[in-house]
Amino acid sequence: MKLNGGQMICQALLNEGVDTVFGIPGGAIMPLYQTLPQYPGLRHILVRHEQGASMAADGYGRVTGKVGVCFATSGPGATNLVTGLAGAMMDSVPMVAITGQVAREAIGTDAFQEADVTGVTLPVIKHNFLVMTAEELPRVMKEAFYLARTGRPGPVLVDVPKDVFVEEAEFEYPETVELPGYPPKMEGDPEAIKRAADLIAQAKRPVIFAGHGIIISEAYKELQEFAEKGQIPVTTTLLGIGSFKSDHVLNIGLPGMHGSAYANHMINESDLLIALGMRFDDRVTSKVSLFAPNAKVIHVDIDPAELGKNVKPTVAIVGDVKHVLKQLIPLVEKADRREWLSHIDELQRNHPLWFEDDDVLRPQDVIQEISDSTDGKAIIATGVGQHQMWAAQLYKFKEYNSFITSGGLGAMGFEVPSAMGAQVGLPDRVVWTIAGDGGFQMTLMELATMVENHIPVKIALINNNSLGMVRQWQDIFYNHDYVATLYSGNPDFVKLAEAYGLRGIKVTRKDEVGPAVKQAMEWNGPVLVDFQVEQTENVYPFIPPGTGLDNMVEDPRLVKKRVR
Amino acid sequence: MTQNSGKMQQHTVVALVYDRPGVLNRVVSMIRRRAFNIGSLAVGHSETPGLSRMTFVVEGDDSVLEQVTKQLRKLVDVVKVTDLKGVNAVYRELSLVRVSATATTRSEIIQIVDIFRANIVDVGHDSLIIEVTGDEDKLESLVTLLKPFGVLEIMRSGRLAMVRGISLESGQDSSANGVSGDVVSAPADEDQAKSTTLLPPG
Numbered sequence: 193m194k195l196n197g198g199q200m201i202c203q204a205l206l207n208e209g210v211d212t213v214f215g216i217p218g219g220a221i222m223p224l225y226q227t228l229p230q231y232p233g234l235r236h237i238l239v240r241h242e243q244g245a246s247m248a249a250d251g252y253g254r255v256t257g258k259v260g261v262c263f264a265t266s267g268p269g270a271t272n273l274v275t276g277l278a279g280a281m282m283d284s285v286p287m288v289a290i291t292g293q294v295a296r297e298a299i300g301t302d303a304f305q306e307a308d309v310t311g312v313t314l315p316v317i318k319h320n321f322l323v324m325t326a327e328e329l330p331r332v333m334k335e336a337f338y339l340a341r342t343g344r345p346g347p348v349l350v351d352v353p354k355d356v357f358v359e360e361a362e363f364e365y366p367e368t369v370e371l372p373g374y375p376p377k378m379e380g381d382p383e384a385i386k387r388a389a390d391l392i393a394q395a396k397r398p399v400i401f402a403g404h405g406i407i408i409s410e411a412y413k414e415l416q417e418f419a420e421k422g423q424i425p426v427t428t429t430l431l432g433i434g435s436f437k438s439d440h441v442l443n444i445g446l447p448g449m450h451g452s453a454y455a456n457h458m459i460n461e462s463d464l465l466i467a468l469g470m471r472f473d474d475r476v477t478s479k480v481s482l483f484a485p486n487a488k489v490i491h492v493d494i495d496p497a498e499l500g501k502n503v504k505p506t507v508a509i510v511g512d513v514k515h516v517l518k519q520l521i522p523l524v525e526k527a528d529r530r531e532w533l534s535h536i537d538e539l540q541r542n543h544p545l546w547f548e549d550d551d552v553l554r555p556q557d558v559i560q561e562i563s564d565s566t567d568g569k570a571i572i573a574t575g576v577g578q579h580q581m582w583a584a585q586l587y588k589f590k591e592y593n594s595f596i597t598s599g600g601l602g603a604m605g606f607e608v609p610s611a612m613g614a615q616v617g618l619p620d621r622v623v624w625t626i627a628g629d630g631g632f633q634m635t636l637m638e639l640a641t642m643v644e645n646h647i648p649v650k651i652a653l654i655n656n657n658s659l660g661m662v663r664q665w666q667d668i669f670y671n672h673d674y675v676a677t678l679y680s681g682n683p684d685f686v687k688l689a690e691a692y693g694l695r696g697i698k699v700t701r702k703d704e705v706g707p708a709v710k711q712a713m714e715w716n717g718p719v720l721v722d723f724q725v726e727q728t729e730n731v732y733p734f735i736p737p738g739t740g741l742d743n744m745v746e747d748p749r750l751v752k753k754r755v756r
Numbered sequence: 757m758t759q760n761s762g763k764m765q766q767h768t769v770v771a772l773v774y775d776r777p778g779v780l781n782r783v784v785s786m787i788r789r790r791a792f793n794i795g796s797l798a799v800g801h802s803e804t805p806g807l808s809r810m811t812f813v814v815e816g817d818d819s820v821l822e823q824v825t826k827q828l829r830k831l832v833d834v835v836k837v838t839d840l841k842g843v844n845a846v847y848r849e850l851s852l853v854r855v856s857a858t859a860t861t862r863s864e865i866i867q868i869v870d871i872f873r874a875n876i877v878d879v880g881h882d883s884l885i886i887e888v889t890g891d892e893d894k895l896e897s898l899v900t901l902l903k904p905f906g907v908l909e910i911m912r913s914g915r916l917a918m919v920r921g922i923s924l925e926s927g928q929d930s931s932a933n934g935v936s937g938d939v940v941s942a943p944a945d946e947d948q949a950k951s952t953t954l955l956p957p958g
Contacts, residue, residue, distance in 0.1 A: 314782060315789045319832045322778070339832060373774070373835040497826035500819065 195363040197326040197356045198227035201290060204333035206233050207365050210261050212252065212616055213237070214245040218265025219305060221292030223357035225263075237616065237645055240637035242269050244609040246276020246347075247635070250285050251573060251596050251613030255621075257410070259286040259340045260613065266292045267305030270351070271312060275603050277347045278316035282600025283431060284404055286345035288336050295355040296324060309351050318346030326359035331366055338369045343376030344495040345408060376494060380511035380519055388466075388490045388507045389523035392422055395464035395488075397532045400426040401447070401476075405469010405493060406435035407593045411514035415468065416440070418521050423529040425536055427455050429470050430584055433595040438568065438588045444536060445545070448476040448741075450581040453543035453733045456741040458536050459484050467491045469513040472502040473600065474737075482740030492516045543733075545585055546750045553702040555579060555654045555725045558709075559586045562624055562652060565709045570594065570622040573611035573649075575631030576602045578660035581731045583626045594621075605634030611649045612642055622650070622713070629655040629682060639692040642718040650712045651694075651720040656727045657682055664730045668745075678727075689720035697721045766795055767821045768847065768917045769812040771828055772802060772836040779833045783810065786831060792816065792824050796849075796914030807835065811916050844920045850913040851895045852877075853886045856906035865905055872898045883908060 195203060201224055205213070212235045217225040228236055239245045242264040249260030260280075264273050270291040280287045294303040310322045319339050321332045329352075336348040392398060406415050415435060419426050419442045426436045427447040436443050447455045459465070465487045470476070472491075477483040480502060491498075491505035492513050499508040509516055547556040559582050562570070568590035574580040574597045589595060596614050598606035611625035632653055642649055663677040686696035695715045699708045699722065712719045732747035773779050780799060787794055795813035802809040814824050821839060828837045857865050865884060869876055874888035888898050892915065899907060 310778065311781070314778075315785050371832060373829075374832050495830070497823065497830055500822060504819075 193363050194360050196223075196227070196358050196360045197323075197329055197352060198224040198358065199230065200326065200329040200361075200363050201333060201350075201352070201357075202227055202231040202234060203363060204330060204337075204365060205261065206231065208333070208337045209258065211235055213261045213263055214239050214248040214252075214613065215263030216240075216242055216245060216265070216269060217263075218269045218292065220266035220294055220354045221263060221269070221290075221352075221357075222265075223354060224290070224292065224352070227357075236263075237641065239609070239641050241635065242272030243275050243605065244612070244635055244638040244641065246273040246287070246289060247279070247603075247606055247609035248613030248616070248638075249287050249289070250276055250280045250283075250606075251610030252617040253280070253285045253287050253345075253613075254283075254596050254610075255571060255593065255614040256617040257286075257408070258617070259288050259337055260617075262287070262289050264289065264291050265305065266294055266309070266354075267307045269305075270309040271307055274313060274316065275601070275605075276609075277313055277349065279598050279601040279603045279606065280347040281317050283598065284345050284408060285347065286341040287347035288340050289347060289349045291349060291351050292357070293322070293351045293353040296353045299353065309349065313349050318348055320349040320351065322351045323356055324353070326356050326361040329356070329361070330363055334366045335369050335371060338371070339374065343374070344493075376512075377496075377510050378494075378512040378515045380492065380509040380516035382519065384507055384509045385516065385519050386523060388509065389520060391464055391488055391490060391507060392424075392466065393525055393527075396529075397462045398422065398424045398464040398466060398529075399444075399459055399462040399487075400424050401429060401465055401467040401470050402426050402432040402435045403429045403468060403470025404431035404435075404599075405513045406432060407469075409469065409494075409512050409514035411469075411517055412436070412592050414514055414517035414521065418517050418524065421521060421526055422524045423527050423533065424466065425458065425533065427451070427459065429473070429476055430597060431595075431599045432470060433584055434589050434591070434593045437590065439590065442533075444540075446584050448473075449478065449735050449737075450585065450731050450733070452540075452545045452585070453744050453746055454536065454539035456733075456735070456744055457539050457543065459487075460741045461535075462487045465489045467493075467503075467505075468517070469493060471495075471498045474502070477502060478735045478741055478743075479738055482742075484741075543746065544750075546732075546747060548747075548749055551702060552726050553700065553705065553723065554729050555656065555723070556582050556586055556729070557702055557705055558652055558654060558723045558725065559583050559626060561705045561709050562626070563587045565706070565713060566622055566624065570624045571596060571611075571614050571618065573597070573607055573614055573623065573625040575607035575626075575628045576604045576661075577628045577630065578656075578664065578729075578731050579626050579628045579654040581661075582654075604628070604631035607631055608635045608638045608642075608649075608651065611651075612638055612647050615647050615649050616645075623648075624650045624652055626652050626654060628660065629653060629657060629679070629685070630659045632685075633682075636688070639689065639694055639718070639720075643693040646717065648715075648717050648719075650715075651689075651718070652709075652712075653685055653720060653722050655682070655685065655722050655724050656729070657724075658727055660727075660729075661731070663727075667730060668734075668736075685720060685722040689722075695719040698724070700724045765815070765817065765821075767814045767816075768840040768845070768915060769814055769821070769825055769828070770838045770840065770917055771810045771812065771834050773808050773810055773831075774833040774835065775801065775806050775808040776833060779808070782831055782833055783828065786827055787824070790823070790827060792820060796912070798914035798916050811914065813915050838919075840917055840919070845917050846920055847891045847915055847917050848889055849892055849895055849915050850887065850889045851899075852909075852911040853888065853899060853902060853907060854883050854909040855886060855902045856882055856908055857884045858882060861905050865902065868898070868901050874898060
């Protein structure tokens with residue numbers, strides 16, 4: 193069958209099970225867009241900025257486990273995708289981006305809207321292709337999807353010159369890929385697994401670190417079985433939230449820079465860390481030489497390069513964490529770790545996650561209320577900063593894989609488009625985005641996309657009229673010197689929401705939070721609630737960078753209470 | 757937990773890569789962005805059409821070597837990576853040296869060239885070009901001896917390496933020996949070795 197390049201791409205998308213594409217057309221990618229009407233199985237969602245397309249594809253990819261797809265034109269269209277692509281790479285999200293490129297003969301001439309997009313994206317994505325003939329397209333598309341979703345998932349970009357979209361060639365979609373340099377290894381080495389089981393049997397104070405890998409490989413059942421059988425407490429990294437039920441007695445919550453004090457104490461007292469599909473990010477370890485100083489380390493990851501990169505493992509196991517856990521569980525003996533677990537209980541009592549409960553409207557009140565009102569069953573998308581950390585600390589997730597956040601890249605502006613993508617991917621779930629007023633204003637143009645496409649995301653704007661996390665650091669490290677962090681000209685967000693066609697609700701008092709959340713939930717469409725919260729609230733506990741986990745700073749109000 | 761505290765060393769790593777536009781860029785970009793130090797890099801076609809072989813000289817301790825090889829393996833266009841640490845291999849580098857030579861010094865230079873089994877490949881009125889092949893020590897010794905005559909220009913090819921007698925498959929998997937302490941398992945190279953059967957014919 194002869195098809196042109198644009199038709200080949202559409203047909204390949206259908207073959208790969210894609211039903212939704214986020215994007216914006218432009219000159220170079222127009223031939224592909226003009227082909228879309230021939231493929232009614234592909235829903236195109238017209239975003240307002242290409243960053244929204246890549247971040248929506250990211251949110252879509254995370255919640256569905258399918259490959260998120262975005263389109264952009266050459267030059268500025270493609271460069272606008274980059275932040276979303278880099279974020280998907282850092283957080284191992286399956287994504288394919290198709291970008292238009294200037295026509296073949298114009299490449300390298302600094303043509304109108306030309307940018308070296310394969311060059312620009314090279315260091316921030318998993319792989320990319322510049323397709324110079326239509327004949328290559330079936331193979332390239334097959335490989336792009338295979339690379340995006342297998343092994344450690346990630347974004348793959350396919351750059352297609354304008355005239356390749358209209359060039360005709362034989363279309364035969366390959367069944368398999370030939371990528372000899374790319375062997376994802378699923379099973380763990382049995383000898384290493386045996387050794388890991390021995391370490392677990394000997395350990396008195398083991399801790400499981402559950403990361404994003406559990407979610408990607410859907411190893412929820414295996415993780416729970418493993419933790420229960422060995423009676424091992426589980427700490428979930430920022431991207432591992434939703435890998436283990438938050439109401440499970442063995443779930444100790446978030447570790448690291450803004451993790452709970454009890455989780456960090458537990459880690460530093462541990463004699464064995466069992467890291468499952470996580471990468472010992474610096475926000476987790478703080479200063480590596482002071483991190484869990486007495487612990488041996490079992491590290492399981494599908495990406496061999498993560499093993500030994502930051503923390504040197506005692507036993508390193510390359511493999512898909514679901515497969516490895518299935519191999520490991522039969523070798524783990526039922527254990528009695530009452531002493532260790534009761535010690536952790538005591539840590540939890542002595543160092544609780546705490547916030548001031550008075551008449552002031554604080555950001556934590558909002559997250560607590562959303563958690564209660566949704567019964568922990570919503571998908572929560574966040575931006576980056578204080579609100580993100582409070583959401584990670586306080587939302588009680590009862591459903592797996594429901595926390596969508598920009599972890600590795602830490603890209604503000606992720607909140608709205610990622611929530612939009614998640615809602616499109618899972619239309620039956622309730623999706624809240626917990627947004628900061630800083631990040632919200634980086635991508636708020638996607639409100640129009642939500643209204644246009646009937647995407648009923650609920651937006652909780654944690655509005656402290658500032659770049660809160662930076663302001664917090666100014667409090668702590670720069671003697672309250674608020675350089676460029678306080679907004680004096682924020683818009684009226686309720687009017688703004690209404691101008692876009694959303695419902696807008698303003699909340700200034702604590703007793704209004706409950707009713708506002710209820711109203712938002714009942715509203716059949718996208719809604720924004722502007723929670724005008726206390727500006728000076730800081731995230732506690734926190735670990736000053738460059739120090740050890742036990743150097744954490746707890747809320748001074750809590751410490752004062754304790755002394756009293 | 758043990759931290760790696762190995763000292764700065766030079767390691768040789770050989771990578772088999774696809775001969776496609778942009779592959780060198782991918783490799784070099786990865787090395788730059790992860791702040792690895794490369795002493796030299798030599799690239800050329802391999803025995804298999806469509807595949808090139810790169811020889812890297814990597815500077816750093818064992819953990820750097822381990823990361824370089826692992827990160828190289830992650831690149832889709834890199835088919836196979838062999839770390840020659842502890843492997844009996846032949847190392848060669850070619851160098852061209854332009855040295856000033858007058859009628860009075862020329863015969864003395866020729867003597868040195870002969871001792872080093874080097875060749876004179878060009879003779880000018882006041883200079884010679886010497887071609888020399890060997891390991892880095894030999895090349896450097898020759899240059900040291902030529903310095904008094906006036907070394908005007910040096911070109912070096914970068915190190916090439918090939919395992920003696922047996923095939924490259926016996927090269928050590930860096931990831932198995934690169935992690936310190938009592939590591940019992942690390943990513944094996946088997947899959948990569950196996951996958952060479954999928955390579956294009958040639």
